[in-house]
Amino acid sequence: MLTNVFTKSLRDRSTAFLIGALSIGVMLWFGMAVYRDVDIGFYYENLPPAILEMMGIPQTGDVAGIAFGAMYNLIGAFTLAGLAISMGAYAIAGEERDGTLGLLLGNPLSRTGVLVAKAASLVALTALGTLILWGFGLVVPEWLDIDMSGIDVTAVMLALFFNALVYGCLALGIATWTGNRSLGSGVAVAVMLVGYLGASLLPLTENLADWARIFPWYYFTAGNPVVNGTDWGHIAVMGGLAAAFFVGAFSGVIRRDLKEMSTDRTVFDRLRESPRTRKMMERISGSARVSRISVKTASEFQGLLVITGSIMFYLGLLMPIFYGLIPDEFIELVESFPDALIAMVGGANMATAAGYLQAEIFSITGPIAILVVTIVMGAKALAGEEEGNTMGFLLGNPITRAHLIVEKTIAMVVYAVAVGMATFLGTWVGTLLAGTEVTATGLAGTSALMTLMGLLFGGLALAVGAATGRSRLASWVATGVALVSYFVFSFFPISEAFEPWARLSPFDLYLGSDPLTNGMAWGDAAILAAIFLVLVAISVPLFQRRDLRG
Amino acid sequence: MNNEPAILTEGLTKHYGEVEALVNLDLVVEKGEVFGFLGPNGAGKTTMIRTILDLIHPTAGKASILGLDSRVDAVEIRNHVGYLPSDLSMYPNLTGRDMITYFANLRGGVDKTYVDELAERLQADLTKKVGDLSSGNRQKVGLILTFMNRPQVLIMDEPSTGLDPLMQREFQTMMREVAEDGRTVFLSSHTLSEVQRVADRVGIIRLGHLVDVEFVDDLRSKAIRRVELQFDGPVEASVFAAVPGVRDVEVASHHASMSFDGRMDALLRTATQHYTLVDVNTQEADLEEIFLEYYRDGAAV
Numbered sequence: 001m002l003t004n005v006f007t008k009s010l011r012d013r014s015t016a017f018l019i020g021a022l023s024i025g026v027m028l029w030f031g032m033a034v035y036r037d038v039d040i041g042f043y044y045e046n047l048p049p050a051i052l053e054m055m056g057i058p059q060t061g062d063v064a065g066i067a068f069g070a071m072y073n074l075i076g077a078f079t080l081a082g083l084a085i086s087m088g089a090y091a092i093a094g095e096e097r098d099g100t101l102g103l104l105l106g107n108p109l110s111r112t113g114v115l116v117a118k119a120a121s122l123v124a125l126t127a128l129g130t131l132i133l134w135g136f137g138l139v140v141p142e143w144l145d146i147d148m149s150g151i152d153v154t155a156v157m158l159a160l161f162f163n164a165l166v167y168g169c170l171a172l173g174i175a176t177w178t179g180n181r182s183l184g185s186g187v188a189v190a191v192m193l194v195g196y197l198g199a200s201l202l203p204l205t206e207n208l209a210d211w212a213r214i215f216p217w218y219y220f221t222a223g224n225p226v227v228n229g230t231d232w233g234h235i236a237v238m239g240g241l242a243a244a245f246f247v248g249a250f251s252g253v254i255r256r257d258l259k260e261m262s263t264d265r266t267v268f269d270r271l272r273e274s275p276r277t278r279k280m281m282e283r284i285s286g287s288a289r290v291s292r293i294s295v296k297t298a299s300e301f302q303g304l305l306v307i308t309g310s311i312m313f314y315l316g317l318l319m320p321i322f323y324g325l326i327p328d329e330f331i332e333l334v335e336s337f338p339d340a341l342i343a344m345v346g347g348a349n350m351a352t353a354a355g356y357l358q359a360e361i362f363s364i365t366g367p368i369a370i371l372v373v374t375i376v377m378g379a380k381a382l383a384g385e386e387e388g389n390t391m392g393f394l395l396g397n398p399i400t401r402a403h404l405i406v407e408k409t410i411a412m413v414v415y416a417v418a419v420g421m422a423t424f425l426g427t428w429v430g431t432l433l434a435g436t437e438v439t440a441t442g443l444a445g446t447s448a449l450m451t452l453m454g455l456l457f458g459g460l461a462l463a464v465g466a467a468t469g470r471s472r473l474a475s476w477v478a479t480g481v482a483l484v485s486y487f488v489f490s491f492f493p494i495s496e497a498f499e500p501w502a503r504l505s506p507f508d509l510y511l512g513s514d515p516l517t518n519g520m521a522w523g524d525a526a527i528l529a530a531i532f533l534v535l536v537a538i539s540v541p542l543f544q545r546r547d548l549r550g
Numbered sequence: 551m552n553n554e555p556a557i558l559t560e561g562l563t564k565h566y567g568e569v570e571a572l573v574n575l576d577l578v579v580e581k582g583e584v585f586g587f588l589g590p591n592g593a594g595k596t597t598m599i600r601t602i603l604d605l606i607h608p609t610a611g612k613a614s615i616l617g618l619d620s621r622v623d624a625v626e627i628r629n630h631v632g633y634l635p636s637d638l639s640m641y642p643n644l645t646g647r648d649m650i651t652y653f654a655n656l657r658g659g660v661d662k663t664y665v666d667e668l669a670e671r672l673q674a675d676l677t678k679k680v681g682d683l684s685s686g687n688r689q690k691v692g693l694i695l696t697f698m699n700r701p702q703v704l705i706m707d708e709p710s711t712g713l714d715p716l717m718q719r720e721f722q723t724m725m726r727e728v729a730e731d732g733r734t735v736f737l738s739s740h741t742l743s744e745v746q747r748v749a750d751r752v753g754i755i756r757l758g759h760l761v762d763v764e765f766v767d768d769l770r771s772k773a774i775r776r777v778e779l780q781f782d783g784p785v786e787a788s789v790f791a792a793v794p795g796v797r798d799v800e801v802a803s804h805h806a807s808m809s810f811d812g813r814m815d816a817l818l819r820t821a822t823q824h825y826t827l828v829d830v831n832t833q834e835a836d837l838e839e840i841f842l843e844y845y846r847d848g849a850a851v
Binding site for chain 2: 289291292293300388390391393395397399400547548
């Protein structure tokens with residue numbers, strides 16, 4: 001019986017681990033191929049050791065070291081740990097929320113047995129992901145004929161494995177102890193990110209260096225396993241942490257009354273329930289949340305907006321101020337970076353305030369924030385109602401299918417504009433405070449273009465969802481096209497032959513005119529808006545011709 | 551409104567690739583009646599309902615509600631229809647009250663006192679999130695949403711799922727009140743007892759074909775009876791099976807039982823000719839028996 005639980009958990013999650021690990025492996029391959037053809041001497045001649053440390057780059061001057069640092073120590077570690085967190089948080093608490101834990105325990109299984117089987121599958125899949133990365137780490141340098149001397153691949157893998165396990169078990173522990181899946185994954189992600197920042201930044205200051213040891217991430221990177229091999233003491237610390245978190249989960253699952261299927265409780269719900277805040281909440285949200293389809297749709301994604309909007313606002317606020325603190329030598333140094341490296345951060349020239357803002361805010365973080373909002377909303381707009389079995393009920397009311405699309409699109413547009421506004425306001429106030437030489441019109445234009453580009457991909461997700469009724473497919477297609485667009489925009493210009501093709505990317509319509517310096521590019525904006533409207537318009541017949549589910 | 555029937559389908563057909571979900575369905579549901587739509591799982595009940603509501607498109611044929619074409623006038627139709635889907639799911643994070651406000655707004659308002667009245671009759675808790683309600687309590691919210699606008703035609707797909715017997719009775723009263731009000735109820739179900747109690751007419755659907763439409767009273771007067779005969783010695787089934795109108799003979803030593811819709815004197819004559827009859831017991835069959843008749847292998851399609 002317990003082996004069934006184990007294998008089912010393996011099956012449910014193996015695709016995610018496979019895709020995650022394979023993507024990282026492919027990125028390692030691309031990364032090594034790109035770095036091989038580029039002069040990388042600048043990394044070691046100019047960058048101070050502390051910066052190298054933060055980028056996860058070991059201090060041996062070869063391609064292998066840089067690629068391992070960039071791909072495995074940072075993106076690879078985050079990806080693997082992220083997958084483990086998602087699985088750990090779901091293990092018990094997720095099945096509780098879905099109402100399937102009761103079904104499971106209707107069989108002759110103990111709670112602790114289920115927990116052990118789930119934890120075992122977590123360990124097995126983390127190991128699988130690590131093994132795939134290991135394979136790439138050994139094979140890719142062979143293919144590309146890259147010198148691997150001085151690189152300890154095995155030590156990196158061991159560290160990666162235990163690092164992911166720490167956060168997976170932390171999520172498992174908290175989610176199982178409280179029965180709250182989001183709390184488990186939220187805390188684990190926060191500990192991971194804060195730990196990463198703490199472990200990388202604190203050692204830069206001499207008298208704070210020791211404090212870095214309180215973060216689990218420290219034990220992953222501090223020993224620099226890429227070069228120095230396995231630090232068994234650090235492995236023991238990570239293993240011990242994972243085991244301790246598992247014990248927490250174990251006692252948690254025994255202690256608690258298990259929940260039945262339940263709904264998410266938002267902060268708003270809690271405020272509504274408290275007698276002190278109820279009046280105020282009723283005035284703010286109250287029944288207005290369901291006054292019409294667009295408003296209700298907006299209220300469903302309120303949490304997403306608050307998170308992405310505030311991230312963009314605060315990043316926008318902080319980054320210009322940060323720029324003022326960067327010493328001139330560093331800027332001179334960055335000016336000497338070759339084009340290939342600059343292309344990787346979105347083609348921005350970090351030597352100017354505008355270029356710096358573009359690299360830090362507008363080329364990657366901003367698009368990710370706005371695309372998360374628009375793609376999720378677009379994909380869920382119609383397909384979500386079908387998958388949630390509410391479409392029939394909804395269309396039992398006197399509204400047309402086209403009207404439904406319009407309402408859902410309104411909600412998406414309003415939220416995209418809100419993220420764009422938050423980005424603009426944050427960067428604007430930030431530049432005012434820091435006295436940076438970036439104009440408000442430049443910021444407004446760039447934010448507006450970013451919003452329109454987000455809407456374009458949201459429209460794509462909407463259209464795919466309308467045509468298929470599948471929200472996952474819709475978000476995968478839109479995300480995939482967005483990723484390809486990004487790579488086309490940032491890498492094609494390096495080669496003269498490919499450069500003209502980069503103009504086809506929506507990212508080029510967004511950043512190609514250098515709107516931070518030149519202000520709003522009305523022509524590009526019109527094209528982005530037109531494509532978005534066309535996508536929404538073709539969603540209507542695509543949706544109308546279909547037999548609906550739900 | 552007009553004098554058109556509440557629901558009219560002409561040659562309504564729906565194919566999913568090779569699968570024939572609905573075949574040439576001709577049906578008239580008059581205003582002011584409670585119409586029971588009976589059939590086993592997978593017979594095509596839900597397909598028929600979703601087709602006339604324009605959620606899915608017919609392969610051939612057409613349907614109208616209150617004289618309005620199901621495809622051209624879909625939105626106008628929904629102004630006059632209350633629809634309760636089967637396997638009701640709702641937005642789990644909304645309370646019952648939120649659900650009502652949301653759908654009332656989609657319809658341009660609702661009589662709040664009537665909603666409260668319905669909630670009271672069904673003892674529905676509208677303050678909890680629907681995701682936290684049991685399936686029966688969730689169903690109550692669905693019923694309120696279907697009834698609250700006093701629609702001309704109520705189309706409900708297996709509506710009493712999860713309701714306790716008391717609530718089922720209340721719900722049946724509510725359906726009768728709708729019919730008395732001159733409005734129409736179209737009720738899909740496989741719960742025969744419910745249809746028997748509440749419906750004026752029943753349509754029976756099997757494998758996408760409308761097998762029969764009958765008044766409930768006529769169905770009953772088809773006089774299929776359950777007959778039980780007690781003898782003083784062992785009997786053989788073949789003796790009774792030869793009598794016209796006898797089906798499903800079951801024999802257990804001194805005892806024979808059968809379904810019967812022929813002349814009673816023929817059966818009794820045969821019984822007394824062969825054996826010594828001790829006792830006779832006969833009952834009017836309930837709809838269940840009649841219903842099963844339609845699903846027997848070889849029943850007319």
